[in-house]
Amino acid sequence: MKNMKKSLFIVALAVGALAFSSCASKKDLENCRAENNQLSADYQSAKETIAANNARIKSLEDQLAQARESAAALQGSLDNSLRNANSNNINISKLVDQINESNQYIRHLVEVKSKSDSLNMVLTNNLTRSLSREELKEVDVQVLKGVVYISLADNMLYKSGSYEVNDRAEQTLSKIAKIITDYKDYDVLIEGNTDNVPINTANDKMKNIRNNWDLSCLRAASVVQYLQDRFGVNPKRLTAGGRGEYNPLATNDTELGKQRNRRTQIIITPKLDQFMDLIGEAPETKSAK
Template sequence: MKKNLLIFTMLAGTLVLTGCASKKDLENCQNENSRLSGEYQRAKETIAANNARIKSLEDQLAQAKASAAALQGSLDRSLNNANSNNINISKLVDQINESNQYIRHLVAVKSKSDSLNMVLTNNLTRSLSREEMKEVDVQVLKGVVYISLADNMLYQSGSYEINDRAEQTLSKIAKIIMDYRNYDVLIEGNTDNVPVNNASDKMKNIRNNWDLSCLRASSVAQYLQTHFGVDPKRLTAGGRGEYNPLVANDTDLGKQRNRRTQIIITPKLDQFMDLIGKAPESSKAKR
């Protein structure tokens, strides 16, 4: 690994010294930035669609509960007026049982999704040291796991290159990603609002915080792929520049919090949507 890093550094140095192909590198970076931004936007839209589907699922659950309560009320009234009521009690009982079964199915699907994300989060936080946890924030929001890492624990100063310190933390995150193969991973770069200082050779082709955030996200994605064997088909890298701050950029502490890279882990949507779309067998047979 260190040998590969040394070779990569020597090659990078050679490119800088010769000054060749810098314009081509910039064009490649711009093209990659455009592609990654498109993939990131599609990932955002997919996650939004998933959240909307979960909201719809919760609405269905509430309606099913209300329907079950109404059916139970009808059953109670029919039992009290059995001699004068022509309702088929047996059929009504079947409808109530069917409704209750579907409610249990919806609750089980939602609980399974929440439980999987909670287990993933617990496994990750247990594997991180106390020092690492000071610079790593792990949250589960709407069924999605967000791992936020401070920029100074990932990148070399004033650069988008991964530093040696990041290897241990990224190795633990990579293990979680490898263990949960049915999950997709979005890597999202974020910066503060301070303009990029492109005086150094490493930063001279970076125009603004958009470029920097995209390159940093791409560096993490490639590091997970090349160092830990994460399937690149599961990875999406994109940057949000300075436009997704956690707090105001009016203090040094605020800027530090906003300079971060998020690793967002979510179940593969096609499998998750297939699961929540399936009604119990007995329920489908009676419909």
């Protein structure tokens, strides 16, 4: 009886071991299949990556070949240019000297212009400060394109119906004369301007004047002589000119516009001969052969 129980125990143990072994083998098989599937997917991905990299490498190789061709063409152009430069005997040093000379001339012109602009501003400020509040209502001072313009209303400058300077203008003209005298490196143009109303030839003072051209010129000449005779301004620096009705500031359709157009301008400019000398100093440009 004991032997039979022992035999049955052994048989049961064997059957259990066989069943456990069978379960373990099935699980391993599933694991192997899953690993195989993953490896297959990784292999396919690797193949695709390799194919893409090969295509990229091919594209880079093509680009490199094109770059080498371009470099060879550029080198050929450079060699050709150097041969032409040598054959034509271009003197690079001389060209550099010419460029430097031109640059120096340009810098000099810029310095002269800056100095002129600064002097114009000082001149304008000095004149404006010297004028009274009442005078500033009839005198306009401004700088345009490097030139100082002093515009005076005709009713302040001249006697009624005349081109003669009146006594009222003396104080204002004395201040302008001082500025002109202080800034000796400037020329002065006195320019007369009128509206478009024909002159009244019935007026005895106007009977010898033909038109607004005559009137504008005579008024400018009167101011020139006044500056010379009353305040000793060097006449060699003065020029008188008239523009008649042909340089209006405003429309002549209104009384206010006509009043603005009836004016005399004192235009203060740097001496032109200085600028002509600068032009004469300009470096000559010589073409390189």
